[in-house]
Amino acid sequence: MFGFGLFKGLLITLKNLILPSRLFTTHQYPDRKVGPIELAKFHQDWQNTSFLQFLFNNPIKIIQSLLGLISIKDRYPQHSRFRGQEFGWYENRCTGCASCAKYCPLGIIKIETSRSGIDLDEGQKYKVDVFDIDMGRCMFCGLCVEACPYDALFMGSGFEESKYFRQELNIDIDNLKNNDTKPSNWFRPQLEGKNYDPRGSGPLEWNQVGRHEKPSDTEQASKWGKR
Amino acid sequence: MNFNNIQNLINTLIPSLPSWIVFMSAAIFISFFVINAVVMTGALTVWLERRLLARIQSRLGPNRWGPFGLFTPIADIIKMIGKEDIVPSTADKKIFNLAPIVLLVPVLLVFAVIPMSSNSFLGQLNIGILFIVGVTGFNTLAVFMAAWSSRNKYALFGAMRGVAMLLSYEVPMALSIVSVVLTTNFILNIEGSSLSALSLVGIVEAQRIPFFILQPLGCLIFVTAASAEMSRAPFDMIESESELGAGYHTEYSGIKFAIFQLTEFLAPVATAAIISVMFAGGIRGLSIIPGSISLIAKIFIIVLIFIWIRATWPRLRVDQIMNFAWKFLLPLSLINIFSQAVLLQIFLSSSSISNTELWIIAGINWIIAAVSIFILAKVFGHKGRAKNIPIPSPLANMEFKSE
Amino acid sequence: MPLKTEPVTINLGPQHPSTHGVFRLKVTFDGEQIVDAEPVMGYMHRGTEKLAEERSYVQIVTLTDRLDWVSSMTNNLSYVRTVEKLANIDVPIRAQYLRVICSELQRIASHLIATGFLMQELGTFGGTPLMYCFREREKILDMFEMLCGARVTLSYMRPGGLIQDAPPEFWERLKIFTSEMPGYVDELESLISDNEVVLARTKNVGILSDRVAVDASITGPMLRATGVRWDLRKAHPYEIYNSLHFEVPIGSNGDTFDRYFVRINEIRESIKLINQAVEQIPSGPIRTEIPYFFKPPVGTAFSSVEAPKGELGFYIVSDGGISPYRCHIRSPSFINLTVLKDLLVGASMADLIVIFGSIDVVMGEVDR
Numbered sequence: 001m002f003g004f005g006l007f008k009g010l011l012i013t014l015k016n017l018i019l020p021s022r023l024f025t026t027h028q029y030p031d032r033k034v035g036p037i038e039l040a041k042f043h044q045d046w047q048n049t050s051f052l053q054f055l056f057n058n059p060i061k062i063i064q065s066l067l068g069l070i071s072i073k074d075r076y077p078q079h080s081r082f083r084g085q086e087f088g089w090y091e092n093r094c095t096g097c098a099s100c101a102k103y104c105p106l107g108i109i110k111i112e113t114s115r116s117g118i119d120l121d122e123g124q125k126y127k128v129d130v131f132d133i134d135m136g137r138c139m140f141c142g143l144c145v146e147a148c149p150y151d152a153l154f155m156g157s158g159f160e161e162s163k164y165f166r167q168e169l170n171i172d173i174d175n176l177k178n179n180d181t182k183p184s185n186w187f188r189p190q191l192e193g194k195n196y197d198p199r200g201s202g203p204l205e206w207n208q209v210g211r212h213e214k215p216s217d218t219e220q221a222s223k224w225g226k227r
Numbered sequence: 228m229n230f231n232n233i234q235n236l237i238n239t240l241i242p243s244l245p246s247w248i249v250f251m252s253a254a255i256f257i258s259f260f261v262i263n264a265v266v267m268t269g270a271l272t273v274w275l276e277r278r279l280l281a282r283i284q285s286r287l288g289p290n291r292w293g294p295f296g297l298f299t300p301i302a303d304i305i306k307m308i309g310k311e312d313i314v315p316s317t318a319d320k321k322i323f324n325l326a327p328i329v330l331l332v333p334v335l336l337v338f339a340v341i342p343m344s345s346n347s348f349l350g351q352l353n354i355g356i357l358f359i360v361g362v363t364g365f366n367t368l369a370v371f372m373a374a375w376s377s378r379n380k381y382a383l384f385g386a387m388r389g390v391a392m393l394l395s396y397e398v399p400m401a402l403s404i405v406s407v408v409l410t411t412n413f414i415l416n417i418e419g420s421s422l423s424a425l426s427l428v429g430i431v432e433a434q435r436i437p438f439f440i441l442q443p444l445g446c447l448i449f450v451t452a453a454s455a456e457m458s459r460a461p462f463d464m465i466e467s468e469s470e471l472g473a474g475y476h477t478e479y480s481g482i483k484f485a486i487f488q489l490t491e492f493l494a495p496v497a498t499a500a501i502i503s504v505m506f507a508g509g510i511r512g513l514s515i516i517p518g519s520i521s522l523i524a525k526i527f528i529i530v531l532i533f534i535w536i537r538a539t540w541p542r543l544r545v546d547q548i549m550n551f552a553w554k555f556l557l558p559l560s561l562i563n564i565f566s567q568a569v570l571l572q573i574f575l576s577s578s579s580i581s582n583t584e585l586w587i588i589a590g591i592n593w594i595i596a597a598v599s600i601f602i603l604a605k606v607f608g609h610k611g612r613a614k615n616i617p618i619p620s621p622l623a624n625m626e627f628k629s630e
Numbered sequence: 631m632p633l634k635t636e637p638v639t640i641n642l643g644p645q646h647p648s649t650h651g652v653f654r655l656k657v658t659f660d661g662e663q664i665v666d667a668e669p670v671m672g673y674m675h676r677g678t679e680k681l682a683e684e685r686s687y688v689q690i691v692t693l694t695d696r697l698d699w700v701s702s703m704t705n706n707l708s709y710v711r712t713v714e715k716l717a718n719i720d721v722p723i724r725a726q727y728l729r730v731i732c733s734e735l736q737r738i739a740s741h742l743i744a745t746g747f748l749m750q751e752l753g754t755f756g757g758t759p760l761m762y763c764f765r766e767r768e769k770i771l772d773m774f775e776m777l778c779g780a781r782v783t784l785s786y787m788r789p790g791g792l793i794q795d796a797p798p799e800f801w802e803r804l805k806i807f808t809s810e811m812p813g814y815v816d817e818l819e820s821l822i823s824d825n826e827v828v829l830a831r832t833k834n835v836g837i838l839s840d841r842v843a844v845d846a847s848i849t850g851p852m853l854r855a856t857g858v859r860w861d862l863r864k865a866h867p868y869e870i871y872n873s874l875h876f877e878v879p880i881g882s883n884g885d886t887f888d889r890y891f892v893r894i895n896e897i898r899e900s901i902k903l904i905n906q907a908v909e910q911i912p913s914g915p916i917r918t919e920i921p922y923f924f925k926p927p928v929g930t931a932f933s934s935v936e937a938p939k940g941e942l943g944f945y946i947v948s949d950g951g952i953s954p955y956r957c958h959i960r961s962p963s964f965i966n967l968t969v970l971k972d973l974l975v976g977a978s979m980a981d982l983i984v985i986f987g988s989i990d991v992v993m994g995e996v997d998r
Contacts, residue, residue, distance in 0.1 A: 005824030006540060006826055009539045009540065010539050012817055013283050013758060016284075017283045026287045033290050067294040067295075078775065079776045081778065083778075083779035105689035141692040141695075143689065186794075280758075285762070380638060384659075387661075469752075469983050470979055539754070540754065541752035541753045541831060543827055543831070544831060545978070545980065546662075546978065616882060617879070620840035620859075622858050
């Protein structure tokens, strides 16, 4: 009554305007406008110069950044469990059991295998001829990753795989082989134990991602060699 | 710079020209200058409003084009011009095309009489305030033209609300102007000035202390009514985007829509200019600062307040808006005129006037404002939030174990 | 001369800024007054119940994410509880606590969205309260990302428990969140609840009587706003709600303001619940391993939870196969929407939007 509530509201919006902790919850993507100090920090990462030195060396850049014209690359900080787009697949680990294809709720994984003739110590494996994932219909539920018994399939960490045509969203086996595999930690406690961050660290090799270390030759011989 | 100066300049440069050519060329020059300046101001207001709203809402706002996103309005305009201009096949095409212009022109005309220096652009119009009241009345017509001709039910709803609201709020607005003119007339008469009390220059001249201090009630009524006139929050009934899509300009696209948007963002500037001239002393200010700069600063501050209000308050329903106009603002403005007239009669009947007397009038006016708003709010106001006491219903109440 | 007037029929939707998706409402106006309203649903029918018949019991979890996409956690919870009831699967205690924490976080997020969009429909330009609500919701989504790698379509729960245990940084963020959130809620409430314009727009608008509400089997905050104290968390406690203490906020006369007010108070209660659960949570396993294509015994099961919008229930008929024979979803949004006409007739156009917003529906759940 009497409009006091209205003015209380005005004060709250003013508080949100002024308080720095309430500002900038928006993340600018793919690049972020920066002021001179942040710019200097960004440059210091690869040039070991002090802020003053940087200021002295690049006066034009400083003026530009004061005018809000300079932007640096930025991405939203995301957790290492993020279920991203680029599937990571390790051919060496995959036996072609097609559990992923079975468990996919949409049936978008297509696997064709043939007898490889490779007789490993651990047992036989199939040669995977076709491994197609129709990313256009994928909903990133991660059931395929959950299903994989040999830790061969992983979720990715990115979200920038958009294409102009729907056909291009089909990922085939060459694509999976050639990609850098930076597996997400989702449903992979062994990676979480190693504090692996798919965004910061480099790609992992097939023998680094398993639930267990690869058994040594003697262990293999003792376990399976007699067969 | 004003009309007379330019006429003189042209006369001195080319002495032998016929007077009507001088008149026309001066008019064209000055209107070219004013219109461009005003439209650029509108574009800047768009940027300011978007940025400030974003900051209030803890967002960032446009920051990509140019320094701090200052070129965003230009990009917007280019995009708007590049868009297809769709006219609905069932629309009344002539009126449909005319409506944006009818809406824009009055806003530009207002700036013709704003005294940016000791004189206004078009010289001294001695019925300036009447001109403003008359010219801004056009927007009712424009809104209705736009809605009726586009043959869209949503637009029609917006226009029905709009016409009722705009017409209603003309009344308290005009009445609050009356009290300003009344005071101006008294003060100018006593000072023996030759200026007309209806001219904006005269109103500025009379403001020894700004009128928003001298008559707060009048200022409050004018600001409220003006924000309804330009249909901004909390009176943005015409284009209430959550109900009507876009209201009266639902069917507009391309450059015509750009004109609607421009008008929407120019209206606060124009209103702020009128308010700062009528209630905040116009070009009066600190003696160090040039008059036009102090006026621009005042306009800027008032626009900021409008944006702030827009970011905070929800809109009222149409019947509540009408109730507010007729039951609340109209009695208040009548009280305002009456009390102002009585006070002036008591204090200013002598042949001289001192600032002390004006301050006394101001004090009495503040008291009257507070008391009358209090009483009217008691009579017509909403009952407010009675401390929300939950009333359990007998149906299906759970048996609570005492914990 | 008397003017001839006639009612105007307007199609509100399916494409309209404030129909929360694709909802169509054929409204007949007499001036600004509504004389008739006919809701038309089904523009977003995706056949979730039919799709469920062709999927294994684990795969259906991903379908439930897409029912009410602002509260996936409670959808998951309701479904997995039904499957657990059907197949008699035990859930570890730690998983139950985590489920409660997650569903209360989701309740906060959903109520924030409801409040924010109600204010948006009241016409705060650009939605200042909406942005504040989203700012807080974003923190919850970040926490969900820590749990399960997704922000909206979570698929966090599985029959028998949860997919993964929470990482340590989740508990830190949760602690910060629960300590900061009451302040933000107070601020939001003083921005909204004391505002005279909001009061004028929402008080005594869209009054739903308790009798009508109970007869139409309305649930959730909409029912509690009418004064009926009914909350499944209290009435039929599931998971570990028995061991937690909380109030059930109710309203006084069931108008739009009460619906908003109940939601705001429920956010406070949810924070209390989370705090208690975090204190009590034991360590241990979080999942009873079940086979992927497991076959529950022949039979039926119905189970429901208190979702943010009301009682969300799943009814599953099993014929002993790997996928359900029939899966029926009792979705709160759909049933809460059935009283729309009763609320609307006699109101004005501006009230229509506010009333519809206060019901807080998500079309994915209405059309399923």
